[in-house]
Amino acid sequence: MAIEIRNKYFGSAEILSVPITNQLAVGHCYTNVQDWVSRNGGSSVYGWLLSVWPGQFVEATHHAVWRTPDGDLEDITAHAYPAMTGEFSTFIIDPHTRIRTGGEEPVVLTKYLQLSELKETTEFIHSMRTAIRAKEEFHEYVTSFPIIRHENGRPVRRIPNTHKRQYDVNNSKMVNKDRQANDARIRLIAACK
Incomplete structure (x- = not known):
């Protein structure tokens, strides 16, 4: 394979x-x-x-x-x-x-x-791709803001107050898509038993 x-x-x-x-x-x-x-x-x-x-x-x-x-x-x-x-x-x-x-x-x-035509496999792969695209969008959005300092070797970015609502919306979208992918994974596990 x-x-x-x-x-x-x-x-x-x-x-x-x-x-x-x-x-x-x-x-x-x-x-x-x-x-x-x-x-x-x-x-x-x-x-x-x-x-x-x-x-x-x-x-x-x-x-x-x-x-x-x-x-x-x-x-x-x-x-x-x-x-x-x-x-x-x-x-x-x-x-x-x-x-x-x-x-x-x-x-x-x-x-x-x-490898399988199982409906749950198709749904899982689709939901994973959608979740990863949401992460890509969120990553692009967040990395557009300036780094103000580093903590433990990781950048800390300044999100202007005018963007906090959009940040929350984008973050919620990413979390929702992750949750949907996890739900699809659970359905696939159940279908494979």
């Missing part, structure tokens, strides 16, 4: 098996790796983490892993669904997708290869 999603989205890129060596914060792979590099050397490597929901879909999530000073790759970030990955990350290096880091997690649209 990894070969099929690779062929669909990534051409002939090599599929790697990368050991999961730490359990740093889920959903913060870019800053986890940047912080790790600043303390331990090495470099960030960007690419795609492949996860399989057996019989339903393969998911390619943009991801960062650590290249050790010795040149080995290690995935130091915990996974949201460890049962879908195991002890190793299935990873494709992608030097072409451009991301902006700098203390804030960028948002890159996840790619899916649907």
